[in-house]
Amino acid sequence: EVQLVESGGGLVKPGGSLRLSCAASGFTFSSYSMNWVRQAPGKGLEWVSSISSSSSYIYYADSVKGRFTISRDNAKNSLYLQMNSLRAEDTAVYYCARDQLGQDYMDVWGKGTTVTVSS
Amino acid sequence: SYELTQPPSVSVSPGQTARITCSGDALPKQYAYWYQQKPGQAPVLVIYKDSERPSGIPERFSGSSSGTTVTLTISGVQAEDEADYYCQSADSSEKVFGGGTKLTVL
Numbered sequence: 233e234v235q236l237v238e239s240g241g242g243l244v245k246p247g248g249s250l251r252l253s254c255a256a257s258g259f260t261f262s263s264y265s266m267n268w269v270r271q272a273p274g275k276g277l278e279w280v281s282s283i284s285s286s287s288s289y290i291y292y293a294d295s296v297k298g299r300f301t302i303s304r305d306n307a308k309n310s311l312y313l314q315m316n317s318l319r320a321e322d323t324a325v326y327y328c329a330r331d332q333l334g335q336d337y338m339d340v341w342g343k344g345t346t347v348t349v350s351s
Numbered sequence: 352s353y354e355l356t357q358p359p360s361v362s363v364s365p366g367q368t369a370r371i372t373c374s375g376d377a378l379p380k381q382y383a384y385w386y387q388q389k390p391g392q393a394p395v396l397v398i399y400k401d402s403e404r405p406s407g408i409p410e411r412f413s414g415s416s417s418g419t420t421v422t423l424t425i426s427g428v429q430a431e432d433e434a435d436y437y438c439q440s441a442d443s444s445e446k447v448f449g450g451g452t453k454l455t456v457l
Contacts (some may be wrong), residue, residue, distance in 0.1 A: 265444070269394075277386070277394065277437050279446040291444040294352065327393055336441035337384040338406070341393040 233259040234340050236328045241345030248320060248349070251258030251314070255312040256263050263305035265331040267338055268313050270304075270324035270347075281313065296322075318349045353377050355438050355449035362455040369425040371452045373438030376419055383421040384439045385414060387432075388451075393439065398423060430456050 240252040256264070268280040281302040282291045290302055309328040311328055325346050329338035366410040373383060375382050385395035386428040396405055401421055411426045425432055429447035430455040438449040 258404050269448075276435075276451040277388075277439075279448060282446065287392075290443075293445065318437040332399070335399070336382065336446065337396060337399050337439065338386075338394075339396050339399075341395070 234330075236330065236340060236342035236347035238328050238342045241347045243311060243325065243350065244318055245350045245351050246319060246349055249314070249316045250318065250347060251313065251348070252313040252326055252328075252345060254313075256309045256328075256330075257310065259330075261304075261309040264333065265289075266304060266311045267329045267331060268302060268311075269329055269338070269346075270322075271327070272321070272324045275324075276321075277321075278324075282312070282331070291295045298300045315347070316348075319347050321346060352445060353447060354440055355440060355447055357436075357438060357449040357452045359450070360420050360453045360455065361421065362457055363413075364457045365430060366427055369428050369454055371423045371425075371438075372420055373422070373449045373450050374420045375440060375447075377440060378416065378419050378421055381440045381442060383414070383416065385412075385423045386437045387434045388399075388437065389434045389439065397399070416443050418430075425454070426429060426455055428454075 234346045235257045239254045267282045267319045283302045303312045326343040328342040330340040332339040385398040388394040401416040402414040
């Protein structure tokens with residue numbers, strides 16, 4: 233079964249850091265581009281970052297550029313999001329999502345992990 | 352970056368046809384994709400490349416494109432279709448979502 237499982241969410245103070253992980257299984261992780269997408273409470277979906285299969289191409293939304301770093305370890309079938317200088321507006325459910333091969337849409341999503349930034 | 356605009360809400364009675372639009376200047380050049388999200392759940396892809404339906408998605412879901420507007424059509428709406436629907440597109444290095452449309456089945 234194709235599966236993505238996020239972890240690492242929690243409560244953090246403004247200015248703090250957090251590292252999210254996404255464990256992939258049931259498919260050849262190293263062949264797929266991956267994404268992080270977030271959803272603030274009661275709000276819509278917001279794309280955060282993408283990374284290509286070999287980490288050659290990395291993109292960020294303007295709202296997180298310079299503060300968040302996406303990475304992956306294909307040997308461990310894992311995707312990561314290092315979040316620094318966190319702000320209240322980063323509070324959201326963070327989803328890991330797989331790009332369909334060679335496409336710009338996300339065909340597999342995890343259940344999400346919740347990040348709360350509050351003092 | 353560019354924007355995708357959706358109506359905040361659409362309401363239909365069971366058995367009727369729901370149409371949800373998504374507008375954006377890049378849509379004549381880029382494909383649109385549609386996701387369904389029910390409360391407390393992750394999004395699910397329901398339409399890709401403007402009008403293609405993934406396996407497992409009911410035939411009552413369809414998509415179309417005309418100029419700067421794409422449309423998700425749900426024919427014969429059922430109570431289980433009540434959800435938030437998001438369009439998404441991509442422009443070179445970034446992905447963009449519309450603001451979402453809440454579909455209410457009366």
